[in-house]
Amino acid sequence: MKMPAMGLGTFRLKGEPLLATLNTGLALGYRHIDTAQIYDNESEVGEVLATTAVPRNEIYLTTKVWTSEFAEGKLIPSLKTSLEKLGTDYLDLALIHWPSPNDEVPMAVYLEQLAEAKSLGLTREIGVSNFTVAQLKEAIEILGPGAIAHQQVEIHPLLQNRKVVEFCQAQGIAITAYMPLAYGKVLSEPLLMEIGKYHKVSAAQVSLAWLLAQGMTVIPSSTKRENQAANLAALEVSLSSEEMAQIATLERGERCADPDFAPAWD
Numbered sequence: 001m002k003m004p005a006m007g008l009g010t011f012r013l014k015g016e017p018l019l020a021t022l023n024t025g026l027a028l029g030y031r032h033i034d035t036a037q038i039y040d041n042e043s044e045v046g047e048v049l050a051t052t053a054v055p056r057n058e059i060y061l062t063t064k065v066w067t068s069e070f071a072e073g074k075l076i077p078s079l080k081t082s083l084e085k086l087g088t089d090y091l092d093l094a095l096i097h098w099p100s101p102n103d104e105v106p107m108a109v110y111l112e113q114l115a116e117a118k119s120l121g122l123t124r125e126i127g128v129s130n131f132t133v134a135q136l137k138e139a140i141e142i143l144g145p146g147a148i149a150h151q152q153v154e155i156h157p158l159l160q161n162r163k164v165v166e167f168c169q170a171q172g173i174a175i176t177a178y179m180p181l182a183y184g185k186v187l188s189e190p191l192l193m194e195i196g197k198y199h200k201v202s203a204a205q206v207s208l209a210w211l212l213a214q215g216m217t218v219i220p221s222s223t224k225r226e227n228q229a230a231n232l233a234a235l236e237v238s239l240s241s242e243e244m245a246q247i248a249t250l251e252r253g254e255r256c257a258d259p260d261f262a263p264a265w266d
């Protein structure tokens with residue numbers, strides 16, 4: 001299954017609120033769910049997959065392997081545990097959540113296990129998240145061109161990550177923009193509000209439309225039905241090339257996800 005360009009993020013969501021969020025999203029037409037081992041919510045995602053009327057093969061499911069699971073012999077059992085929690089026998093996409101902090105585990109060790117997980121059928125595609133250009137180059141050297149299908153990275157109008165985006169596009173690595181609303185910061189951005197006013201949409205929808213127009217997948221999270229519906233409707237918003245260029249001027253390096261173990265960013 002091809003990754004739908006609009007997915008549902010699940011970071012910070014657990015229990016009843018997550019069940020309600022996912023069920024509402026599926027009813028609205030979302031067919032792409034983004035979770036991660038570290039979110040500690042794979043069981044709830046599994047509960048929704050088990051009870052929804054939407055067949056498993058119509059939902060694109062991504063999980064991310066946490067850095068504690070990288071050592072030799074650990075990653076595949078760890079992915080199998082994720083699959084058990086998710087109540088499915090395959091993932092559509094398994095990502096390395098972050099590069100190993102301080103290269104504690106050599107990249108070849110965890111990437112080769114990830115590639116093996118794919119050859120075992122545990123996941124249809126593999127990829128990485130939060131990799132710099134140098135790390136992407138190293139990953140391509142290890143697994144060969146074409147093996148890394150996706151990179152998931154923070155991108156929104158206030159942090160455009162151009163070097164990483166250009167490198168991925170040149171290599172044919174699909175990009176998923178996470179925190180596409182800068183966790184709410186784009187909502188009050190005057191230029192986005194102004195462009196939104198012209199199109200009769202919100203600043204959030206303009207931010208998503210701007211990312212989508214660049215061929216990226218977006219995975220906003222929302223607990224509210226109206227926001228989920230609005231985000232889906234952003235698929236229909238068409239920005240002019242002038243508006244695209246104006247939004248590009250909003251770059252100001254506003255990184256929302258920057259833990260102390262993050263690599264030195266490009």
Ligand SMILES: NC(=O)c1ccc[n+]([C@@H]2O[C@H](COP(=O)([O-])OP(=O)(O)OC[C@H]3O[C@@H](n4cnc5c(N)ncnc54)[C@H](OP(=O)(O)O)[C@@H]3O)[C@@H](O)[C@H]2O)c1
Pocket residue numbers: 008009010011012034035097129130152153177178179180181182183184187202204205219220221222223224226227228230231257
């Ligand atoms: N790979 C990684 O390292 C990584 C890191 C961070 C995030 N992610 C993924 O990216 C997903 C999205 O990131 P995020 O949840 O942190 O941030 P986000 O999607 O940029 O922002 C979510 C916030 O925006 C609000 N919102 C959503 N749609 C809206 C709309 N149409 N109008 C107004 N407000 C709206 C939500 O509030 P309501 O609930 O009230 O709608 C929520 O507070 C995560 O859930 C996760 O799956 C990945």
